[in-house]
Amino acid sequence: MKQRSRAPVEDISLPIPGTHAYEALPQFPQRSPLPFRRTIRRHELHQMVPLAETTIYEMERRGEFPRRFNLTPRCVVWDLAEVEAWIEQRKQAPRTGIVKPDVHKRKTRPTRAGSEKI
Numbered sequence: 439m440k441q442r443s444r445a446p447v448e449d450i451s452l453p454i455p456g457t458h459a460y461e462a463l464p465q466f467p468q469r470s471p472l473p474f475r476r477t478i479r480r481h482e483l484h485q486m487v488p489l490a491e492t493t494i495y496e497m498e499r500r501g502e503f504p505r506r507f508n509l510t511p512r513c514v515v516w517d518l519a520e521v522e523a524w525i526e527q528r529k530q531a532p533r534t535g536i537v538k539p540d541v542h543k544r545k546t547r548p549t550r551a552g553s554e555k556i
Contacts, residue, residue: 504523
């Protein structure tokens with residue numbers, strides 16, 4: 439087997455941290471020009487928001503839930519910050535005006551006549 443000849447490796451030594459030469463090296467920016475926004479996929483969304491897929495879809499259509507967007511044709515994600523803000527908004531929403539369903543109109547498991555609590 440023929441051995442390849444290697445080019446001589448130059449000894450590149452880096453300056454010692456804490457020295458002036460080390461501080462003069464180009465540094466990566468501490469903050470990127472665009473803020474990093476974390477996105478979540480469907481599985482993570484369902485762990486945070488335990489609603490049915492159709493409920494989330496309908497709420498998105500009505501503008502009541504953060505919109506999904508495509509990263510690729512087959513990868514759909516939500517912005518984590520928007521979902522967390524939506525959850526906080528729901529926590530802060532007043533609970534007045536919530537109407538409970540009328541149990542007497544149920545088609546299954548009807549209530550008994552004498553079981554009403556006063």
